[in-house]
Amino acid sequence: MRKRSGTKTILFVFLAVMMIVTACANGNNDSGQSKNTAVNGNSTKDKSSGTNEQVKLKFTFWGSPQEKKAVEDAIKAFEGIHKNITIEPVHITGTDFLQKLNAMIAGNEAPDLSYSAAWKLKMGEEDLIYNFFDLIKEDPSIKKEDYLEYGWWNWDTDKSAGPYQAAVVPSLMYNADMFQDAGVEVPPTKASEAWTWDEFVETAKKLTLDRNGKHPDEAGFDPKNIKQYGVKFSLSWISYMPLVLSNGGDYLTDDGKELGLAKPEAAEAIQKIADLINVHHVAPSPVQASSIPAPATALQSKKVAMVIDGSWNHLDLSKANINWGVGVLPILKEYKSFFLGGSLIIFKSSKHPKEAWEFSKFLTDPNNVLEMHQGLWMPQLTKWYEDPQLIDSWANEELSGRPIGFQDAVMRSTFEHAEPAPENNVKNFVEIDAAVAASLDQVWLGTKSAEEALKEAEERIKPLVQGTYLK
């Protein structure tokens, strides 16, 4: 008897465990489904009416300690105006963000709204997040045209995960003291006066020194022992795309069917950047760059005189004790640049999309996070680039995060010459760029020409190239 009951107990325990395991597995599916049907069943309007109801929103975001503080201050200000809404900020570091967010979604704990990167487009296709254009239709206080033309993250025609919540741009930053020491004019700040490529290379040569103080043009220059580089190009699409666009190239071809980077105009531009490293010896190769610190420190320690990288470095530069400035990017044919940035997404699982929308609108208005717009972010509402008073509030060159020349060199040069950024325009961008970046490794290291490497990449990524969201 006893033996049998013992066996039964064991069997029971095993069964119980297996049930828990399978229940967890199924629970996930079922809840996912019910979540979606619930959302599709209800329209936004039903949920919005009760404005007196006490509402709690969960908001996931990333960012530096300063950004965290600014966002939390903005939340306090928002809660001051909307007494019935409380916002629970969940700060997640950037590297873990998607993993944590996915875990939250899988566990039925999805936030109401969130910062987001390129992965949001997949969520849009999966119907997990609201179409921004649907939300904006119901709000008379703001319209689509108020935002920057190319500031949208769309996953289909007329289906958008929102405009940039705050933008950054490719930027040329320099250490003014090093220009003075070399007796060279600092970079121009007006797009119409941008350096041609040859002028840029000449300047970079004057700013490059080896251990013996020789320039690349002089006899006896030792390219293996360079003490000070003229320029450091961050070797990603963010930095090479302005030059590609400036030469009439693009990431994909106009019809969106082929890799535009493999075309002569684009390959030529990329080859010119590689030549900075391997022919002119004015820029560090990936090998040499590995021992150069982050941009702000590299400029401060005089390892490099100019850096071409994202404008998010302005914040670090403003904190470093250094005489820095910004100029317009060098060009090949005409001036081109772009904005880039994340956007705020609202999850369909949210019980309070109307309130989430209010907060999203609040946080996208520079007035409410002005501090962040005075050193790190750039606004995404067009009027902030046109109304002198508004410009003065965020781009005043007296501000520590906005050096002399900022309005021309960064703000106007981008606003007036903006193209769509490949990241929020090209379909399958993340995967395509992983393949492109791997091929370009060989170009920067000088083992292959840009044309060769990109032709090879083109073959490999053919199935991934599926056009753009804007065309």
Place this chain on the structure above:
Amino acid sequence: MKQKRVSFKNEWNGILFALPAILGLLIFTLGPMLYSLYMSFTDYSGSNVPTFVGLDNYTRIFSGEDQYFYKSLRVTVYFVILSVPSGIIYSFLLALLLNRDVKGKAIFRTIFYLPSIVPIIAISFIWLWLLNPDLGLANELLGALGFPGSQWIFGEKSVVPSLAMMNLWTTGGTMIIFLAGLQDIPRSLYEAIEIDGGSRFDKLWAITVPMMTPTIFFNLIIGIINGFQIFAQAHVMTNGGPNNASLFYVFYLYREAFQFSRMGSASAIAWVLFIIIMALTFIVFKTSRKWVYYEGDGSR
């Protein structure tokens, strides 16, 4: 009758004590594993509702439609072939040296063991500096000896050998296991060979190596398993580059899951790795009958 009852009670108590471990295995290992097996047959991005797609994920990787699968497999096998035998030989020789009665034996043992308790991320950063082609110690040393330098982890051809070399540095754990094995060899065997007039080499070849085969076998299995799972170095030092030359299998898996948001496909990739490792372990076990010597095993 009575005796049987007591023994069953013991059995029951034993199971009770083992229950936490059994439950842990079921809930935290077996359950998730089966779940991921199921996921490998679905299209799952991490956020959507998984839809069943049959063998699609598997055909996609095996047909070569996913251009990275075979590449990462080649890179990983290359790494295992370089790092496992060299790691075993190196740590075996180290263990032989440190088993001798040298002065400061304990200090040397500590020194050689130390790197294996340093977190792999920290090790990666140290070696990033050592292997820097322009400023690193490695090329300085080679230069001082009159040899040309290498691009190390920045060269497509040299990146995997560089990482295998770096791996040698962290084989302290293997060395400790060899040391333990060496100390288990009865002194009487050596004495017998001394009486017969055998040389040092005879001792090594006729006694030490055969007596150590079970330990070598163990370290070989562990080495293969660990070798296939190399990840942190690619993540921290090379990002899979240059030109995917260090796109190790697990790094490829990680990229598929977390950068490309294809959890279903990543699950399939993980299961393929599981089967590869199982198969290799099985093969090594099979061949072990031919070369592993167990003391007290009369059949040999």
